[in-house]
Amino acid sequence: MLRQYELVDRVLDYDPQADEALLNRAYVFSVNAHGTQKRASGDPYFSHPIEVAGILTELHLDDETIATAILHDTVEDTVATIEEIEKLFGPAVARLVDGVTKLSKIEAQTENERAAENLRKFLLAMSDDIRVLLVKLADRLHNMRTLHYIPNPDKRRRIARETMDIYAPLAERIGMYEFMKEMQTLAFKELEPEAYDSINKRLLQLKEGGGDRIAKIGSGLKLLLSRHGIDADISGREKHPYSIWKKMAERHISFEQLSDIMAFRAIVPSEEACYQTLGVIHRRWPMVPGRFKDYISTPKRNGYRSLHTSVIHADNTRVEVQIRTGEMHEEAELGLAAHWAYKQDKVRPETQVSWIRDLVEILDNAESPEELLEHTRMAMYQDRIFAFTPKGELHQLPKGATPIDFAYAVHTDLGDQAVGAKINGRVVPLKTSIENGDQVQILRSKAQEPQTNWLSFAITGKARAAIRRHLRHKEREETQSLGRKIYDEIVQRLPAPLAADAIDAALKRLKLADEAALMEAIARRRITDAEVMEALMPGSASAAKAREMPLQTSAISIKGLTPGVAFDLAECCHPVPGDRIVGLRRPNEGIEVHTINCPRLAESDDADWVDLAWGDKTEGATARISVEVKNEPGALGVIATIIGAQKANIVNMRLDNRDTGFHTNTIDVEVHDLHHLTRLIAALRAADAVSVVERV
Secondary structure, eight states, X not given: OOOHHHHHHHXXXXXXXXXXXXXXXXXXXXXXXXXXXXXXXXXXXXXXXXXXXXHHHTTTBOHHHHHHHHHTTHHHHSSOOHHHXXXXXXXXXXXXXXXXXXXXXXXXXXXXXXXXXXXXXXXXXXHHOHHHHHHHHHHHHHHHHTGGGOOOHHHHHHHHHHIIIIIHHHHHHTTOHHHHHHHHHHHHHHHOHHHHHHHHHHHHHHHHHHOSHHHHHHHHXXXXXXXXXXXXXXXXXXXXXXXXXXXXXXXXXXGGGOOOOEEEEEEESSHHHHHHHHHHHHHHSOBOTTOOEETTTSOOTTOOOOEEEEEEOGGGOEEEEEEEEHHHHHHHHHGGGGGGBTTSOSOOOHHHHHHHHHHHHHHHHOOSHHHHHHHHHHHHHSOEEEEEOTTOOEEEEETXXXXXXXXXXXXXXXXXXXXXXXXXXXXXXXXXXXXXXOBEEEEEOTTOOOOGGGGGTOOSHHHHHHHHHHHHHHHHHHHHHHHHHHHHHHHHTSXXXXXXXXXXXXXXHHTOSSHHHHHHHHHTTSSOHHXXXXXXXXXXXXXXXXXXXXXXXXXXXXXXXXXXXXXXXXXXXXXXXXXXXXXXXETTTEEEEEETTOGGGGGSOGGGEEEOEEOSOOOOEEEEEEEEEESSTTHHHHHHHHHHHTTOEEEEEEEEEEOSSEEEEEEEEEESSHHHHHHHHHHHHTSTTEEEEEEO
């Protein structure tokens, strides 16, 4: 453990203007607050926050961040309070400590919920001050270094899996690659101990068998560059075990088949020298096709800049070389932390944190922890491509992104109104995959709105969250409209007119907040007709029986037809009694009955229309509905049970679309009338297994 003077001296070495008194007070306060507390290793607990602070000194962070690291567990694990921290160390440190403390208070029921809630608090705190994230990442790194002291193997695996799924990708996203690699290595050691030991053993054998190949290749590379007048600092290493294991798994190959285990870094004086170095290396050794990446002209989303190439060295050995300047190297090592180092102005660079804003927007739109985790994992793990607007604005997207993803990346309104796209001047469907370097123009219409099927090809978390938000809002509106129709019918069955304050009184009796809540409860069948009647007019339910319409035995009766003229109910719109209807004359075939809003009517001449109305007697009709249900055992059984319970009859059912989570069924169902169909749709929408129900 670092002694007090050692920690303070470390900070003063890179920041002579640091507040030495602040650091000393924080150290003493933390030691006294934690007192005799012990860690699983048996070490005094205060050794942990001191080591976390030591990790952050390696990033050359400011004195407030170092003090926060020293104090980060005092509020959670001791009697200290935020008010006390603010009084002793100032509001800035108190705010940071409070942010870190909030991240640690995780209470959840399932693994997914626990991880997602952790991530939710993480990002919300991070959007306020990125230093909270830096402290938490250092906290997690030190906990991983001491993970082996925890006796419970299940707890060790849970922490390792969480580190691999959330903390390491976040470290990568903000450019802290050394943090990422160490976290991955330590988590890999816990999660796959046999694979970890096997790869380390192979690496050791490789070193012993080939001599110091890294030193030889490195010195040869330095000599080559110096002959061309380039002063380069060369370093080399084997790739870390998790990276090797991941490549073996992705390529389905053995360790012996891997040819790119060694990686070298060339630090050169200028950006111009980077490209000069690249040319010298490519002239000396053959380049591996497809392995060159120019992150200088097009930096990664986290600001990372470097040239990457792989060449075939002696003995057909593939060697990866990264070329960068000293400034680029510092940013690559420290990532976003470089912008909080003591010499910076403590202003978050906008280009570095645009991805944070995207994730915070996802947080606002995600309805469940699992949905949140799905979106944020998408945002963090996928490879990126670059696409341009017609004005030349550059947007980074995950590989496989479509114009819908691009539109939402530009602006939510553009995504909502997208009707098509042009890629490199050619009109394409919205589900077309965008390639690296494409120019994308979004075609829009104010009449457009997000469609359910967009979810089948939108892949960015931001796009999927916005689409789902709109669909949920639309469903709520439709549900309330449906509830209003049922409510109006209930009111008509009351024995007397409603009093002026009847609705307010009913809301109080039913314990509902407002009329919108009442209409939704009616539509979702959370309350019965009788309960609504009683709430509106006590005693009315017993005076007026709820109507249950038996099927009539007589034929369908339609007013407005010439006696003897044959008619059919149109297959395109499936009218049912209660719909407003129009007849369409067909030569030598009689009359085809359509709903008033059927698109087919627009294709016909007005002279062929016949005004019609339903007669007094009908035997019902066949309606067509589309039902999207969860792809889980028993879901269709639930649908059939609901339809039967509503005294409707399934005539035909077909599966139209199946994806990973849901499948869509088109169902022809016999109903009495529009009122009966409305009730059936409401009952289906209330089922947990059902996602969307629409009349077709």
